Amino acid sequence: MSALLAIVSRDADYYLMLSYILKGAGYRTVLVDIPNEAVATAEARGAAAIIVDCQPGSQILADIASGLEEKGLAGDLTLIALVAEKAAYLDILKANVDESFTRPLPPERLLSYLHGEIGNSSDEASGRLVPIFDDLRLDVSGRRVLVRGMPVNLSPIEFRLLSALMGDAGRVHSREELIAVAWPKSAFVEPRTVDVHIGRLRRALRRALGRDVIRTVPKEGYAIDIAQSM
Template identity: 30%
Template sequence: MTPYVLVVEDEDALATLLDYNLMKEGFRVERAADGEEALLRVAEEPPDLVVLDWMLPKVSGVEVCRQLRAGAETRRTPVLMLTARGEEGDKVRGLDTGADDYVVKPFSMSELVARIRALLRRTRPELVEERLEYADLVLDRGRHRVTRAGKDVHLGPTEYRLLDFLMQRPGRVFSRERLLDAVWGANTYVEVRTVDVHVGRLRKALRQPGAPDLIRTVRSAGYALDTEG
């Protein structure tokens, strides 16, 4: 699954530069031009990481960070702060607010990308690892290959993305709406029942004689990757 990075930056030229470079490095990027818009975007779809400018219109970066740390869905979301403030006291204040890392402008784009990857490796390793494993199931992102008990599993593109997402958090139940947002995209308008169709295809592709069904259906709640299915 492509890591989702929210860039909160009011300088349009820098935001465009960040957008271009992060997308080139394989991240899915959304932008917010002020703190208020950032909080709205986070409420719509919690990102995997936030690149957050210190000085923002409407709601400051420090306040955005505080609110992220106070939210149940976002308290563990990694936050990397960007700022022109280089004094030690400002850095300490940013980190005390809850930021995980702190980069002073101007900065090297390669350093920023490296820091983002390091944060994700620490907080969401499943997003950057090349290989995911659960029970006898293996998804190899580098080779775009899925095997179960050593046998190849042939999946369509949507089923592959769906499995990638479920394997990131085995055992957790995801609603159909959450799966739609994560696999199809928050701005894609498709029927909720589309999820049922693709889960059915995924379940069929993973099925092996004598082996447990790895997809668990939870009535009125959604689906999970779970050997208890």
């Protein structure tokens, strides 16, 4: 079983990008968008590390570090801070984190640390968890979708939907899961709205690729069709 990483962030876009990178390296991820639930979620799910998206003026990191100490988990869970440039570095030091990185950071730096600190995933997970899409790629830094090097015009919601599907390729994602990652938490979204946006995404990809890559599973949801995308 590959290592699970709990990512604490209120930015769904940032979580999807980071999750895509981490899953490509063989890790599993879970989003914690309510910071005071981070320690409980990590403990319940057996996470190997907590990665905190630290914004200026936020007390999230200190609260999580304190929660780990109170539960006696500080030595069992690796605490990593991804620090915005204007965040107070003294606060990061006081939180006694295991490692901190200033954003933006090269993904290989984070992956190198994770591999050295908590190890890699199992051979099985690293071999097939996330397939390589030869002609369909996400440009993480530019938040673009590229087909054979050419950009595909997608709305922000369609981009987030595709990121979620590709980040756990082959698995069927329910409409409720897709709503959670693609729309703001305060928005009321009906399942039919997901179908509409998936339909637009499917047509855009079909025009660019010349084939369908999104599979509909009746009464369940949607998945990227690995067999056709490889």
